[in-house]
Each structure stands twice: as C-alpha cells, then as structure tokens.
Amino acid sequence: MSHSCPPPAYAEETGLAGLTTAELLPIVTLRLFAMPWREPDQVQPDWRAGLTVAGLQDKGVSAFDRLFQIVVAAPLRLLDVRCPRCAYMGADEGRLLQLMSFLQRGRAGGGESILKEWLPATVARLALPAAQVLADALAEVGLRVPLRHAEAAFGDRFARVTADRGVALVQ
Numbered sequence: 001m002s003h004s005c006p007p008p009a010y011a012e013e014t015g016l017a018g019l020t021t022a023e024l025l026p027i028v029t030l031r032l033f034a035m036p037w038r039e040p041d042q043v044q045p046d047w048r049a050g051l052t053v054a055g056l057q058d059k060g061v062s063a064f065d066r067l068f069q070i071v072v073a074a075p076l077r078l079l080d081v082r083c084p085r086c087a088y089m090g091a092d093e094g095r096l097l098q099l100m101s102f103l104q105r106g107r108a109g110g111g112e113s114i115l116k117e118w119l120p121a122t123v124a125r126l127a128l129p130a131a132q133v134l135a136d137a138l139a140e141v142g143l144r145v146p147l148r149h150a151e152a153a154f155g156d157r158f159a160r161v162t163a164d165r166g167v168a169l170v171q
Contacts, residue, residue, distance in 0.1 A: 005113040009101070009148040010094030012080075016087055022143035025050055026100060027093045031084045033068055038083060060137025066130035074123045092118070101145040103135035111135075 016024060032047035051061050071079070080090030095114050102110040111131060115124035138145070 005117055006098070006102075006110050008091065008094055009098040010089060012089070012091045012094070014089040014094060016089060019089075020146065021054075022138065022145045023097050025054055025143060026096055026138070026145070027089065028084065029064060030068070030081055030093060030096060031086075033064070034081045035084070037072075054143065055141040056137045060134055060141075063130045063133035063137060067127055067134055070123060070127040070130065071118055074119055076118060076120065079118060097145050098148075099131055100135045100138060101147050103132050104139045104144055105147060108132070 016027070019027075029047055029050055032045055032050075035042070035044045035047075048061050051064060079092040081092060082088065082090045095117065099111050099114045102108070102114070108128065112124055112128050115127050115131065118124070119127060135145075
C-alpha cells in the first residue's frame, strides 16, 4: 500500500462485551447490512432500525447506506464483517470504529487512510463525505466512538513486552 495508515486501534477478535453503545451500534448495523450477501435466501432484519431507535434521522441512515453502497461497489478486497451472533470483532469492524472516531475528532486524513485500505484512492475520497456525515450524526446523538490507542488494543502482547525488566529499563 502506498498510503500511510495508522495502526489498528482494535485488536482482531476483540470481544464485543466490553464495548460501548457508540461502538456496538455501527458494528451491529454493518453486520445486519451485510446479511443479504451472507444469507441471500433468508428474510433479513432491517439494518436501519438500530440507527433510527438511537435517534439518527434520515441524514445518518442515508449516510451509512451511501458509505457502504460505495464500499460494496468498489472494494479492494472482502471485508472482515462477522455474522450478527458473533461475539468477537472482525478487523474491518474495528477499522470502521476507528474511522468514526477519527472523523468525530476532525482527523479526516486518518479516516481517508482507513477508507483507502478498503477502496481505490479516488473512490475512498468519494466515500469520505458520507463517512463524515455518519460520524457527525452519531456524535449529534451522543454516540462518540472512543479514541483508542493501538497499544491498548493489543493488551496482553503489549503488557508482556513492557513487563520485561530489560524493556522497562530501556524505556
């Protein structure tokens, strides 16, 4: 990849149990949005329901739809989106949260870098305004995705490294 993307803020397989509502809502919505591709012969629940109950009006729902219609139309690769019953987060679900967190804090460059992991650069630039509207809509109803740091995301592995007395002395 030619772009510089920030390290993931969430470790793969992060458990959903410890996440906030602001983090769970985008993940569950994405999982429900993806269900028709996963199980095309099944009747699917309405992915918009959670956003509507949370208070995101048409603007936020439309932004989510625009963003992921773009992602579905021109992905560089398949995204790691889990089924609604999975208790653990996929890598790209974590990236969605990081995208929302960056955009809610005015860090559009970091957000665009994440989109460029999913989409060609020109398409990522087209997707960025929809992602920004979604991030703003979430923030307007009090759903601010926490800004997590890569060190915290890798928990055990980082703790084991820093627990080493030699590493602690160097630091």
